[in-house]
Amino acid sequence: MAFFKKNYGWLIVSVLATLPLIPLVKTGFDGGKENIDMLYHISGEFSIRWMTAVLTCTPFFILFGVTNLFVRQAMGIATAVWSLLHFILFIWAEGFLETFTQFNYVAGFVAVLLLIPLLLTSNRISMRFLKTNWKKLQRFAYLIIFLSLLHIAILDKTWLIYAIIVGIGFIIRIPFIKHNILQWRQNRKAV
Ligand code: HEM
Numbered sequence: 001m002a003f004f005k006k007n008y009g010w011l012i013v014s015v016l017a018t019l020p021l022i023p024l025v026k027t028g029f030d031g032g033k034e035n036i037d038m039l040y041h042i043s044g045e046f047s048i049r050w051m052t053a054v055l056t057c058t059p060f061f062i063l064f065g066v067t068n069l070f071v072r073q074a075m076g077i078a079t080a081v082w083s084l085l086h087f088i089l090f091i092w093a094e095g096f097l098e099t100f101t102q103f104n105y106v107a108g109f110v111a112v113l114l115l116i117p118l119l120l121t122s123n124r125i126s127m128r129f130l131k132t133n134w135k136k137l138q139r140f141a142y143l144i145i146f147l148s149l150l151h152i153a154i155l156d157k158t159w160l161i162y163a164i165i166v167g168i169g170f171i172i173r174i175p176f177i178k179h180n181i182l183q184w185r186q187n188r189k190a191v
Contacts, residue, residue, distance in 0.1 A: 010074035017078035036093045043086035050079040052162045059169035073122045080119035087112050104154035111147040114140045
């Protein structure tokens with residue numbers, strides 16, 4: 001019970017991130033062109049949803065003062081694993097070289113490549129080892145979300161809602177705005 005109380009945040013993220021594998025595997029076994037589109041849809045959507053969610057962690061902390069490193073890392077892992085799965089499904093259906101036939105695929109490909117070092121360093125040992133470089137590495141996330149949104153926008157799929165959420169998050173992160181929100185929260189606490 002004590003374990004669950006301490007770890008329920010990342011456990012919930014892990015369960016939520018794993019559940020869509022059920023329709024994914026079922027669709028994969030059914031086969032057919034329509035189902036391949038469905039596989040792209042499921043894996044692509046969960047990649048961008050988790051990516052948006054993980055980028056919302058810092059603005060959420062600024063607004064509400066709530067943060068949890070393990071939850072954040074679990075969300076980061078979910079993002080990278082779903083993106084890699086999306087790419088593996090593409091290779092399986094179309095072949096690796098097909099990646100270089102369209103600009104939007106190349107944008108997605110670079111995003112997936114940049115996600116790999118983030119995935120490999122999403123743990124406390126790497127954090128301790130890399131020190132300040134860990135934070136610098138995490139900044140790849142901004143380029144990754146830009147490339148991912150570009151990929152989705154060119155494909156003419158749903159991208160605007162994610163761009164708005166991430167955009168609001170970036171506005172909240174602007175030092176002047178962040179400082180004012182933190183100050184306002186502190187004043188409210190003091191009253
Ligand atoms: C090598 C990298 C990638 C390749 C080759 C690739 C390929 C594809 C393909 C073939 C589709 C379906 C297009 C269609 O139905 O017309 C698709 C859709 C999509 N991809 Fe990617 N993708 C890549 C990376 C990414 C990344 C990094 C993300 C986001 C984190 C992403 C998010 C999406 C989304 C949200 C869709 C739309 C799904 C839908 O609503 O149907 N993709 N991608």
